[in-house]
Amino acid sequence: MADPLAVANTIKEKFPEAVVEIIEFRGEVTVVVAPEVLLDIARFCKETEGLEFNHMADLSAVDYWPDKPRFAVNYVLRSMIYGHMIRLKVYLPEAQPVIDSLTSIWAGANWPEREAWDMFGIKFEGHPNPRRILMPFDWTGHPQRKDYPLGYEEVQFSFNYDRVQAKKPHPED
Numbered sequence: 639m640a641d642p643l644a645v646a647n648t649i650k651e652k653f654p655e656a657v658v659e660i661i662e663f664r665g666e667v668t669v670v671v672a673p674e675v676l677l678d679i680a681r682f683c684k685e686t687e688g689l690e691f692n693h694m695a696d697l698s699a700v701d702y703w704p705d706k707p708r709f710a711v712n713y714v715l716r717s718m719i720y721g722h723m724i725r726l727k728v729y730l731p732e733a734q735p736v737i738d739s740l741t742s743i744w745a746g747a748n749w750p751e752r753e754a755w756d757m758f759g760i761k762f763e764g765h766p767n768p769r770r771i772l773m774p775f776d777w778t779g780h781p782q783r784k785d786y787p788l789g790y791e792e793v794q795f796s797f798n799y800d801r802v803q804a805k806k807p808h809p810e811d
Contacts, residue, residue, distance in 0.1 A: 642667035645724050653679055668725040676728050677738040683715055684743055691715035697750035699758045703784040708732035709760055739765040757782035
């Protein structure tokens, strides 16, 4: 069953109320699912003969602010046995961006889930080690959120050399 659309339809047949939408774009198929059944769908994708998605290749998060729902988590699943790939997508609200951890199904979800929490503030319920991975432990906030305050240093060019140098800390001579 190498056709990703056939895989998506198999998931929809098993979980008809949980599949919100199937999106096919340029040969890639995304199955948008309800967050409360993500764990069951992921387990089904891994354990069902003919699907056997034995590798979670990627996990990424998206902030759609100011749109609602605000967050989405994308899971790219691959079957190393059959060579097919599919994407599961879950939308999460701004007020409670919480989803079940998939580390019990794919151990490789551990660090990407920590990154999504660290950068976006999405909590993965049941994660074995929910702590920061990219930012310092005492960091406040989640820097990939679109409403996170920007702080930057002006890039130095020849036309603004003196202004940038004046703002930089220099050791006392």
